[in-house]
Amino acid sequence: MFGGGECPQLILTLHAPFRPIHSASITYVVYRACRRAGLARVSGHRLRHGLATEMLRQGAALIDIAQVLRQSDLGTTSGYAKIDRVGLRTVAQPWPGAAR
Secondary structure, three states: EEOOOOOOOEEEEEOOOEOOHHHHHHHHHHHHHHHHHHHOOOOHHHHHHHHHHHHOOOOOOOOHHHHHHHHOOOOHHHHHHOOOOOOHHHHHHOOOOOOO
């Protein structure tokens, strides 16, 4: 709570009036961090994919991932939460009765 008001956003401006920072500011910070680390640029969109995928890998439910990403459509969230198919192959069991 800042100045008596509530703000549901996670990242706010440093000085009053406190308000959510613009998404372009986040992109700039990420691009700058990538440049300093000697990495290729990573977009905020890619960060969302990475977060959703890691949450899924850690066992989070799709509904919980949607809430963190602030999405109301689970179909959209499922597009972000990609399954690690290589990792899945290491634990998948053959289908019962399937030819080998």
